[in-house]
Amino acid sequence: xxxxxxxxxxxxxxxxxxxxxxxxxxxxxxxxxxxxxxxxxxxxxxxxxxxxxxxxxxxxxxxxxxxxxxxxxxxxxxxxxxxxxxxxxxxxxxxxxxxxxxxxxxxxxxxxxxxxxxxxxxxxxxxxxxxxxxxxxxxxxxxxxxxxxxxxxxxxxxxxxxxxxxxxxxxxxxxxxxxxxxxxxxxxxxxxxxxxxxxxxxxxxxxxxxxxxxxxxxxxxxxxxxxxxxxxxxxxxxxxxxxxxxxxxxxxxxxxxxxxxxxxxxxxxxxxxxxxxxxxxxxxxxxxxxxxxxxxxxxxxxxxxxxxxxxxxxxxxxxxxxxxxxxxxxxxxxxxxxxxxxxxxxxxxxxxxxxxxxxxxxxxxxxxxxxxxxxxxxxxxxxxxxxxxxxxxxxxxxxxxxxxxxxxxxxxxxxxxxxxxxxxxxxxxxxxxxxxxxxxxxxxxxxxxxxxxxxxxxxxxxxxxxxxxxxxxxxxxxxx
Amino acid sequence: xxxxxxxxxxxxxxxxxxxxxxxxxxxxxxxxxxxxxxxxxxxxxxxxxxxxxxxxxxxxxxxxxxxxxxxxxxxxxxxxxxxxxxxxxxxxxxxxxxxxxxxxxxxxxxxxxxxxxxxxxxxxxxxxxxxxxxxxxxxxxxxx
Numbered sequence: 001x002x003x004x005x006x007x008x009x010x011x012x013x014x015x016x017x018x019x020x021x022x023x024x025x026x027x028x029x030x031x032x033x034x035x036x037x038x039x040x041x042x043x044x045x046x047x048x049x050x051x052x053x054x055x056x057x058x059x060x061x062x063x064x065x066x067x068x069x070x071x072x073x074x075x076x077x078x079x080x081x082x083x084x085x086x087x088x089x090x091x092x093x094x095x096x097x098x099x100x101x102x103x104x105x106x107x108x109x110x111x112x113x114x115x116x117x118x119x120x121x122x123x124x125x126x127x128x129x130x131x132x133x134x135x136x137x138x139x140x141x142x143x144x145x146x147x148x149x150x151x152x153x154x155x156x157x158x159x160x161x162x163x164x165x166x167x168x169x170x171x172x173x174x175x176x177x178x179x180x181x182x183x184x185x186x187x188x189x190x191x192x193x194x195x196x197x198x199x200x201x202x203x204x205x206x207x208x209x210x211x212x213x214x215x216x217x218x219x220x221x222x223x224x225x226x227x228x229x230x231x232x233x234x235x236x237x238x239x240x241x242x243x244x245x246x247x248x249x250x251x252x253x254x255x256x257x258x259x260x261x262x263x264x265x266x267x268x269x270x271x272x273x274x275x276x277x278x279x280x281x282x283x284x285x286x287x288x289x290x291x292x293x294x295x296x297x298x299x300x301x302x303x304x305x306x307x308x309x310x311x312x313x314x315x316x317x318x319x320x321x322x323x324x325x326x327x328x329x330x331x332x333x334x335x336x337x338x339x340x341x342x343x344x345x346x347x348x349x350x351x352x353x354x355x356x357x358x359x360x361x362x363x364x365x366x367x368x369x370x371x372x373x374x375x376x377x378x379x380x381x382x383x384x385x386x387x388x389x390x391x392x393x394x395x396x397x398x399x400x401x402x403x404x405x406x407x408x409x410x411x412x413x414x415x416x417x418x419x420x421x422x423x424x425x426x427x428x429x430x431x432x433x434x435x436x437x438x439x440x441x442x443x444x445x446x447x448x449x450x451x452x453x454x455x456x457x458x459x460x461x462x463x464x465x466x467x468x469x470x471x472x473x474x475x476x477x478x479x480x
Numbered sequence: 481x482x483x484x485x486x487x488x489x490x491x492x493x494x495x496x497x498x499x500x501x502x503x504x505x506x507x508x509x510x511x512x513x514x515x516x517x518x519x520x521x522x523x524x525x526x527x528x529x530x531x532x533x534x535x536x537x538x539x540x541x542x543x544x545x546x547x548x549x550x551x552x553x554x555x556x557x558x559x560x561x562x563x564x565x566x567x568x569x570x571x572x573x574x575x576x577x578x579x580x581x582x583x584x585x586x587x588x589x590x591x592x593x594x595x596x597x598x599x600x601x602x603x604x605x606x607x608x609x610x611x612x613x614x615x616x617x618x619x620x621x622x623x624x
């Protein structure tokens with residue numbers, strides 16, 4: 001299906017409201033990116049999201065947009081809190097997949113000579129890959145309930161990091177209102193021994209160094225300095241979240257019929273926010289979000305242990321310092337200015353991040369005058385970015401931005417393109433040491449399977465949605 | 481119609497187009513296709529072993545496409561929680577609304593896990609099961 005789309009300015013495009021669309025679609029992209037975006041079905045998916053009841057203003061997509069299932073990856077949608085809907089497909093299977101950025105007291109010159117040892121140590125401390133489990137002792141059902149309700153604070157109380165860390169996590173590492181009674185038996189079974197594990201696919205832990213600073217004031221406030229070593233942790237709620245999404249898609253497919261909602265794709269199944277089905281999903285989804293916050297908190301602690309052992313340094317000398325932790329796949333209630341009045345909405349961000357501008361009360365006090373840090377990991381070969389949210393984001397995108405590079409090559413094409421090549425050696429020659437559970441993951445996740453994350457970040461920067469703060473060069477990566 | 485499956489080129493995830501002469505063969509081909517996506521060639525070389533386990537999966541649905549979804553989702557769930565990999569299937573019952581299959585499983589070894597691609601879930605996006613003039617065909621997209 002060929003989509004009608006018109007260019008509004010250098011970085012913004014609009015899909016006009018047609019058929020059953022309740023609002024227009026808006027996509028942030030450069031002209032050259034749009035040529036590529038048109039090749040798959042992601043624009044059709046932006047239009048499909050615009051069919052959701054109660055959607056406010058636009059069905060939005062960020063420049064890392066690509067073809068997902070139901071929502072496009074990079075999709076943002078606000079639904080009216082009073083009469084709108086919630087869609088599990090607008091959050092995704094990996095509920096609260098997200099990224100955590102950790103600063104350290106170390107510099108590139110300290111780490112480079114021992115990078116192989118460090119990568120190997122991280123690989124043995126943090127379980128990765130298909131079915132990765134047993135990072136910590138298996139949790140009882142009571143403990144899992146506590147994780148689901150308390151989030152990152154559960155982990156800090158158990159000695160995984162410090163209580164002060166929760167100040168630097170979106171929602172302080174805990175979505176209030178998590179309801180374990182809304183979670184069926186199966187997610188608990190799938191999530192029982194996976195806390196503290198990275199998993200597979202595009203999840204990773206990356207050691208980087210600050211290669212370039214664009215916004216010195218923000219970089220200083222976020223505790224970063226030129227050549228400083230940082231750690232990026234990208235993972236989510238593992239099997240616990242996948243199963244909750246799967247279970248609630250069945251519930252919401254029935255709810256869609258029950259409430260007479262017309263949608264163009266079953267994966268967009270939804271339920272009114274105020275319905276029993278909608279409320280149950282929200283309670284369960286929050287449990288998975290909290291599991292993911294705890295997961296990244298535990299992994300950060302395991303990584304800190306690996307650093308301390310590799311360099312024979314104390315905790316103070318390694319100097320792990322949580323810069324920020326953000327969600328990529330989430331639905332949350334927020335208040336936004338819409339056409340001059342405050343409106344309560346349910347924000348769906350599917351492969352997109354929150355990017356609140358300066359002064360917002362939900363930003364940690366230390367950063368409030370600068371804006372919220374927005375972490376944008378790259379492709380494990382080139383670079384990752386730290387950016388910061390702006391007032392413009394609050395006006396145009398409900399305080400949202402992009403989440404990563406975005407694939408431009410399918411896994412099948414990436415496998416074919418990497419045939420006969422030694423990706424580990426190629427990355428080594430680029431100064432990146434990688435250790436993964438499987439070689440197939442490295443081939444599927446090869447850097448060229450992704451868009452250049454700099455292009456994605458530059459569109460957001462030029463559009464004034466987020467401003468560039470710093471660029472990180474990867475030195476080492478562990479993957480599933 | 482020849483029984484089989486082919487991979488669909490999907491940017492973010494992976495998908496299958498499945499063909500079969502009957503519905504029971506279609507659901508088996510879909511399962512084999514999903515396992516192939518997870519473990520490719522290594523998976524097809526696996527044999528039923530004397531010390532392997534057996535598991536019966538029984539699912540019900542209102543429509544054939546829902547049946548395919550619940551069957552593959554159940555298989556995925558059982559593999560995850562039991563740490564096993566299916567090597568053979570025996571269909572005991574198959575109608576458009578009911579499926580009962582006996583499965584031979586082997587433990588998922590460390591080497592197998594290393595070679596595997598994780599499938600998080602079976603999506604409803606673009607899911608279809610259709611009876612054609614000469615058999616059945618289906619399409620299914622997985623979240624990876």
